[in-house]
Amino acid sequence: MLLPPSLPVLLLPSWGLGLREELGHAVSAALQLHPASDPGPYPGPDPNPNPDAWVCVSVDYTNFFNSISRPAVFRALLNTPQFADLYPFLSMLYSKASPAKLWADLGVQMWDDILSQEGVHQGCTFGSFLACLGLQPILEEVAANMESGFVVAYVDDVKINAPAPVAHAAYMSLRELSRTLLGLEEEPTKGSVIWEGPGDVDVSMFPPTLPGVASRLLVDKHAGVYVGDARPESVAAVKAALQTKLEDKAGLIARLALIDSPQIRIALLRACASARPGFWMRTMSPSLTVDSATWYDARMREALSDAMLTPLTDHAWRLSTLPCRFGGLGITSALASSDGAHYASWAASWHNIVTMFPQAIPLAAVDLPISTLPFAVALCSAHRSTDSSLTALTDNINQHPLPSCAPSNPSIPSPSELSQRFPRAQKCFAAVVHSARWLDVFDQATPAHRALILSHSHQGANFAFSAVPSSHHGAMLPISYVTAAQRLLRLPLTATAPLHGSTCKCGARIDSYGDHLLSCIHCLHLRTGAWHDAIQHVVMRMARFAGFNVSVDSRRLIAPVYSPHHIPDLSLIHAAPNGGHVLIDVTTTSVTKGTALPAAAQIPGVAAQGAEAVKRRVYGNVTPHRVVPFAVEEGGALGKEALGFLLWCRKRVRADSPSFDLAEMNWSSRGFSNWAFQCLSLANAKGLGHYFTSACSCIQHS
Ligand SMILES: [Zn+2]
Numbered sequence: 091m092l093l094p095p096s097l098p099v100l101l102l103p104s105w106g107l108g109l110r111e112e113l114g115h116a117v118s119a120a121l122q123l124h125p126a127s128d129p130g131p132y133p134g135p136d137p138n139p140n141p142d143a144w145v146c147v148s149v150d151y152t153n154f155f156n157s158i159s160r161p162a163v164f165r166a167l168l169n170t171p172q173f174a175d176l177y178p179f180l181s182m183l184y185s186k187a188s189p190a191k192l193w194a195d196l197g198v199q200m201w202d203d204i205l206s207q208e209g210v211h212q213g214c215t216f217g218s219f220l221a222c223l224g225l226q227p228i229l230e231e232v233a234a235n236m237e238s239g240f241v242v243a244y245v246d247d248v249k250i251n252a253p254a255p256v257a258h259a260a261y262m263s264l265r266e267l268s269r270t271l272l273g274l275e276e277e278p279t280k281g282s283v284i285w286e287g288p289g290d291v292d293v294s295m296f297p298p299t300l301p302g303v304a305s306r307l308l309v310d311k312h313a314g315v316y317v318g319d320a321r322p323e324s325v326a327a328v329k330a331a332l333q334t335k336l337e338d339k340a341g342l343i344a345r346l347a348l349i350d351s352p353q354i355r356i357a358l359l360r361a362c363a364s365a366r367p368g369f370w371m372r373t374m375s376p377s378l379t380v381d382s383a384t385w386y387d388a389r390m391r392e393a394l395s396d397a398m399l400t401p402l403t404d405h406a407w408r409l410s411t412l413p414c415r416f417g418g419l420g421i422t423s424a425l426a427s428s429d430g431a432h433y434a435s436w437a438a439s440w441h442n443i444v445t446m447f448p449q450a451i452p453l454a455a456v457d458l459p460i461s462t463l464p465f466a467v468a469l470c471s472a473h474r475s476t477d478s479s480l481t482a483l484t485d486n487i488n489q490h491p492l493p494s495c496a497p498s499n500p501s502i503p504s505p506s507e508l509s510q511r512f513p514r515a516q517k518c519f520a521a522v523v524h525s526a527r528w529l530d531v532f533d534q535a536t537p538a539h540r541a542l543i544l545s546h547s548h549q550g551a552n553f554a555f556s557a558v559p560s561s562h563h564g565a566m567l568p569i570s571y572v573t574a575a576q577r578l579l580r581l582p583l584t585a586t587a588p589l590h591g592s593t594c595k596c597g598a599r600i601d602s603y604g605d606h607l608l609s610c611i612h613c614l615h616l617r618t619g620a621w622h623d624a625i626q627h628v629v630m631r632m633a634r635f636a637g638f639n640v641s642v643d644s645r646r647l648i649a650p651v652y653s654p655h656h657i658p659d660l661s662l663i664h665a666a667p668n669g670g671h672v673l674i675d676v677t678t679t680s681v682t683k684g685t686a687l688p689a690a691a692q693i694p695g696v697a698a699q700g701a702e703a704v705k706r707r708v709y710g711n712v713t714p715h716r717v718v719p720f721a722v723e724e725g726g727a728l729g730k731e732a733l734g735f736l737l738w739c740r741k742r743v744r745a746d747s748p749s750f751d752l753a754e755m756n757w758s759s760r761g762f763s764n765w766a767f768q769c770l771s772l773a774n775a776k777g778l779g780h781y782f783t784s785a786c787s788c789i790q791h792s
Pocket residue numbers: 594595596597598606610611612
């Protein structure tokens with residue numbers, strides 16, 4: 091069957107990695123739809139088996155960016171109306187009269203200029219774009235002369251997909267045009283030819299040095315993705331290649347032990363190490379990635395246990411691999427994310443690839459569920475797994491409270507619905523998978539731990555754990571950080587280890603998780619000390635940034651008398667709508683103390699609500715002034731009044747305060763509310779850590 095040529099596409103890196111995934115998916119689907127059939131049990135001496143089977147020829151150039159003809163690139167720029175406006179600017183960057191210079195050290199104090207006269211500049215922001223523009227007309231010409239198949243490229247990574255004879259003609263034509271028009275030399279040893287199906291394909295017309303010609307390849311790489319075919323030895327080779335890659339990527343995890351600070355170790359584990367397998371989890375079938383994902387997760391869990399000074403339980407590991415906004419430590423589990431990520435990758439690209447290459451991929455979305463092609467089987471299996479997360483979330487059979495960041499109208503499209511575009515699939519599906527995992531972790535938790543998880547899952551509550559620590563912002567003492575994280579994960583607290591199992595001077599048994607120490611009457615004074623003051627300091631800064639006239643009443647020699655019973659921490663002079671003062675009282679509260687626990691394990695924010703009520707009662711009637719109890723739960727959840735005050739400050743900062751500026755920005759927070767949430771969460775986590783250290787010595791030495 092002869093198919094009309096499909097247009098090649100130019101895939102620019104600036105359009106995002108999504109297109110790189112589309113390239114890989116398009117090639118896999120096209121090859122699997124045009125496989126080489128099995129020769130049967132008694133193969134005859136067929137000199138040209140499977141002439142219709144498609145091959146994918148990967149083309150690689152020697153020194154692409156440095157060799158591509160600069161005049162050809164600029165001719166292409168002028169010939170492309172969408173980009174021609176860039177010509178005056180870019181021709182200045184690439185000036186003929188005064189070319190950019192590199193300097194080379196030619197030996198002992200001998201230096202010379204190397205003029206940039208060909209190719210695109212090293213490190214130039216427009217480099218890949220210009221090189222793509224130069225290559226595009228040639229790819230179009232080659233594709234236009236193909237009677238079937240298609241050409242795709244990601245910058246210089248060119249794939250010709252067609253029946254072997256057609257692909258060969260296109261390959262020869264591409265080589266010739268690239269050499270004569272762009273000055274590019276194709277390098278066969280760096281390219282490859284592969285196909286799908288159990289049978290052989292005659293590829294003897296290709297250069298013998300092109301990998302795949304002399305003997306069929308077991309594994310190849312397309313835009314970084316490992317690809318193979320359905321033969322068992324190929325499946326094994328693809329798995330092994332990925333395993334080797336992840337072992338290489340895991341080198342960073344092993345080196346984390348060199349760093350003293352557990353906070354920096356875990357930040358690196360979260361932001362650098364745990365994100366590394368993501369690209370392969372998205373692009374490769376979960377059946378191929380499951381083994382190495384399991385292996386990689388085990389390495390991360392070891393490193394986390396090491397940083398936390400205690401082995402993680404299965405439950406603690408699952409909680410640490412929830413995003414920070416879900417009350418976790420934000421570490422990405424390769425295994426737990428692979429099904430959702432893989433299905434989302436297809437959901438985001440299916441519409442585009444069948445629209446771009448309708449002849450190459452003649453498969454309707456409605457036929458995906460019944461297709462036996464490996465890619466369709468894998469995406470349907472990934473869908474079933476993701477869909478079961480959706481069911482767990484929407485059924486919520488135990489009627490647990492949901493975290494505030496759970497999606498309000500969750501949905502996962504079925505494979506037959508993929509004829510539509512789902513550009514936000516990664517984000518949406520991940521939210522569903524995380525919510526279902528959150529429910530599972532919550533369901534398995536003890537009541538005390540449930541109360542903590544609810545508190546940590548409040549808006550902004552866990553921002554301390556996503557802060558990038560630096561000496562001037564966010565860095566915590568190692569023991570404080572570890573204590574806060576251990577308390578969150580319900581691991582025995584290292585800071586209070588000498589007391590575990592002993593009897594407190596109040597007569598109660600001291601548990602290893604800190605529940606008793608947080609509610610013991612003998613430690614009450616610690617709650618109004620450094621922990622309280624750290625939060626008060628942040629509230630004061632918030633108020634000042636918001637342009638309030640702040641009086642720090644707790645520090646004044648003669649305290650103002652607003653209430654016969656109590657002195658506020660801060661008062662905002664004439665800030666109330668009626669001209670009265672706003673009296674702010676900061677208070678921290680534990681969600682696991684006896685009276686609060688039963689409700690706090692079921693209702694988010696109820697401990698803070700109770701603390702607010704207590705404060706209001708203490709103050710009594712202070713008319714014409716107004717009391718704002720600023721309650722912070724130990725897990726970081728803010729009370730209603732505290733959150734309302736934060737939002738009030740944010741509004742004023744936007745409206746008329748120039749004082750909050752870039753100086754307050756850091757690597758991990760932007761904007762006033764992020765900054766405020768993060769500072770409060772950090773002050774709270776530091777305070778909690780400090781509390782347990784002091785409580786331990788207080789009980790021990792009394
Ligand atoms: Zn006690």
